[in-house]
Amino acid sequence: MSARPATEGQAARAVIIAVDAQGGDNAPEAIVEGALRAASEHIHVLFVGRAARLRELVGGAPYAEIVDTPDVIGSGDEPAHAVRDKPQSSLVVAARLVAESRADAFYSAGNTGACLAAGLLTVRRLKGVLRPAICVVLPSQPRPTVLLDAGANAEVQPAHLRQFAVLGRAFCREVLGVAEPIVGLLSIGEEPGKGTPQVIEAHKLLAADLGPAFYGNVEGRDLLNSTVDVVVTDGFSGNIALKASEGAAKAVLGLLKQAIAQSARAKVGALLLKPDLVRVRAALDPEEYGAMHLLGMNRPMLIGHGSSGARGAENAVRYAARAVSGHLVEAIAARLGDVASGPVAASDPAPRAPA
Amino acid sequence: MSARPATEGQAARAVIIAVDAQGGDNAPEAIVEGALRAASEHIHVLFVGRAARLRELVGGAPYAEIVDTPDVIGSGDEPAHAVRDKPQSSLVVAARLVAESRADAFYSAGNTGACLAAGLLTVRRLKGVLRPAICVVLPSQPRPTVLLDAGANAEVQPAHLRQFAVLGRAFCREVLGVAEPIVGLLSIGEEPGKGTPQVIEAHKLLAADLGPAFYGNVEGRDLLNSTVDVVVTDGFSGNIALKASEGAAKAVLGLLKQAIAQSARAKVGALLLKPDLVRVRAALDPEEYGAMHLLGMNRPMLIGHGSSGARGAENAVRYAARAVSGHLVEAIAARLGDVASGPVAASDPAPRAPA
Numbered sequence A, B: 001m002s003a004r005p006a007t008e009g010q011a012a013r014a015v016i017i018a019v020d021a022q023g024g025d026n027a028p029e030a031i032v033e034g035a036l037r038a039a040s041e042h043i044h045v046l047f048v049g050r051a052a053r054l055r056e057l058v059g060g061a062p063y064a065e066i067v068d069t070p071d072v073i074g075s076g077d078e079p080a081h082a083v084r085d086k087p088q089s090s091l092v093v094a095a096r097l098v099a100e101s102r103a104d105a106f107y108s109a110g111n112t113g114a115c116l117a118a119g120l121l122t123v124r125r126l127k128g129v130l131r132p133a134i135c136v137v138l139p140s141q142p143r144p145t146v147l148l149d150a151g152a153n154a155e156v157q158p159a160h161l162r163q164f165a166v167l168g169r170a171f172c173r174e175v176l177g178v179a180e181p182i183v184g185l186l187s188i189g190e191e192p193g194k195g196t197p198q199v200i201e202a203h204k205l206l207a208a209d210l211g212p213a214f215y216g217n218v219e220g221r222d223l224l225n226s227t228v229d230v231v232v233t234d235g236f237s238g239n240i241a242l243k244a245s246e247g248a249a250k251a252v253l254g255l256l257k258q259a260i261a262q263s264a265r266a267k268v269g270a271l272l273l274k275p276d277l278v279r280v281r282a283a284l285d286p287e288e289y290g291a292m293h294l295l296g297m298n299r300p301m302l303i304g305h306g307s308s309g310a311r312g313a314e315n316a317v318r319y320a321a322r323a324v325s326g327h328l329v330e331a332i333a334a335r336l337g338d339v340a341s342g343p344v345a346a347s348d349p350a351p352r353a354p355a
Helices: A029-038 A051-058 A079-085 A090-099 A112-123 A158-174 A197-213 A235-260 A264-284 A310-325 A328-340 B029-038 B051-058 B079-085 B090-099 B112-123 B158-176 B197-213 B235-260 B264-284 B310-325 B328-340
Strands: A015-020 A043-049 A064-068 A105-108 A133-138 A145-148 A183-186 A214-218 A230-232 A292-295 A301-303 B015-020 B043-049 B064-068 B105-108 B133-138 B145-148 B183-186 B214-218 B230-232 B292-295 B301-303
Touching: A015 A029, A015 A090, A015 A310, A029 A043, A029 A051, A029 A310, A043 A051, A043 A090, A043 A310, A051 A064, A064 A090, A079 A112, A090 A105, A090 A112, A105 A112, A105 A310, A112 A292, A112 A301, A133 A158, A133 A235, A145 A158, A145 A235, A158 A183, A158 A197, A158 A230, A158 A292, A158 A328, A183 A197, A183 A235, A197 A214, A235 A264, A235 B235, A235 B264, A264 B235, A264 B264, A301 A310, A310 A328, B015 B029, B015 B090, B015 B310, B029 B043, B029 B051, B029 B310, B043 B051, B043 B090, B043 B310, B051 B064, B064 B090, B079 B112, B090 B105, B090 B112, B105 B112, B105 B310, B112 B292, B112 B301, B133 B158, B133 B235, B145 B158, B145 B235, B158 B183, B158 B197, B158 B230, B158 B292, B158 B310, B158 B328, B183 B197, B183 B235, B197 B214, B235 B264, B301 B310, B310 B328
Parallel strands: A015 A043, A015 A105, A043 A064, A105 A301, A145 A230, A183 A214, A183 A230, B015 B043, B015 B105, B043 B064, B105 B301, B145 B230, B183 B214, B183 B230
Antiparallel strands: A133 A145, A133 A292, A292 A301, B133 B145, B133 B292, B292 B301
16 A cells, blocks of 8 residues: 555655545535545645445545555444544554655544544644644634634643643634634623633733734624634633534524425525525535644644535645644644743734635 | 502403513513513503603503603623613513512513513522523524523533433423423533533433433534433533524525525525525524523523514513413422432322413
């Protein structure tokens, strides 16, 4: 088995994404379909999974290669045990290929906890990172807001929240192309004294570190109105805020659908509105950004929703490639040093747009 | 000044609600208008505020009386100081009237923190209540879900979460008329081992107390899908979940509005859909339930959103009256004893519908 795709001449410049082809409810079909759409001269895909089926799905597609693994980690498996007990699972092998530099980034729509565990065991934390965080791009309008931590750490200390700001800002700069990302701290009131003791202390740290790039506290209602570029919070509140937002959006669209079904007049109205309703749904679709990013690791690691379809897989692979070519990990490493040695805002070098 | 309304003959059976007529962005006009709509032979309203203006607004309306107070607590005032420094403010006087049994329940759309502080100082906690909690009725479909704590306690212990279940179930029974309310614990995964150490411990307590009436963990997405009747959580996560849900619903409706504005076809469609859109908006309107309930006090206390309009005030007064006639406080007191002495589910007396 050679992990490098066949097109050796371009391999030096192409980005290689290790894709857990067995991860997620729609694996391997939708995952392969989507990832192949993203594959190109510049983005090579390494599909990790059961080769017999993958060969049928990949066919002779260019810029793609298959790594055969017998095992699969299920969505219900206990993460730490599964990673230990199934070293030949597609998820663990994909992580190992990245750890061994045979691929540049990892993507799986499988068991989130297992992705975290495999990441910590093989890809490992970037030096200086206290806690990796799950970073999710929220479809706020007119511009996206990234939220972290969305669930990796149920409890955090103020120093962790401080680092999450570094991770989130680097992500905004290198992957989303935001020149000077503004950070908000999720709390239950705008005043600096609102929240838990951890949040109140983090407010002070962030104000000192970021100066004008720190907006102050934001509230749950600010997640989708583009008030800030980065929202930092603990993984418990972040996960709940994310899922509450998704649930509320779904509830509103569900109510609308129900209302429409109740009269002929409404049905005609809905028909006329259909392209617009489709656009609203698309704007809110988590597949738009494909996956969550586990930030603070030695390589980009992306974790898709279990329900990811082809569109999600395609976008995840594209964003993974962007994280690699935008040198996200290197940018985080450089910023971590800045924070350790004092305020970073004043001495920020000019931001760089993503490749 | 006599706190009892003029209609002495009925006073013995009528419920008296003390209304902070100066609280909220739309006070006193909208508050008076709404509360007067709820006033009846059975519900008497005691308006507390600046009498000169209130007399103009109340006119000679029946079942209403005015208590003159010179001071007002602003929405931006520091709660504890404001309550101490303004004993003659409408908010504090309204709370005191309730504490002195000259009214049966309290309603204010003013400064939430000041309502809490005034409540703790005058109305006081019910004996045995560790922490009062803010309980909000979420407009989930097909039936409402109550969430507590929505912001009174940024940090809680497992024993507090356990009591919140008692408060929330009593509210569901006595005010919403739910026979056997099912409780969910907000966490970041369905498994009992997911969440913070406090949540994991609370899971055990709730399972032991409630038996089959405990659903287990719920997630942020379950707040609006009627999975359970009562969701218990700490005030930090609860406040964030509530505001994130509100923000997401607003964002979806905003996107829809934006989309509609972009074409003549869409505008015609929207016109046809208008009655349905209005219904969707109404179903999600926080004014439907009027106010949040501060549970665990010696008397029903309701705190409205600062933006409350006449509809919110009207419904708040109606729900306050229902809490009184449903003997909510007495029901909570009785249940608290049950929990202290062991599991309550098996020996639950037959539930009672609200008056």
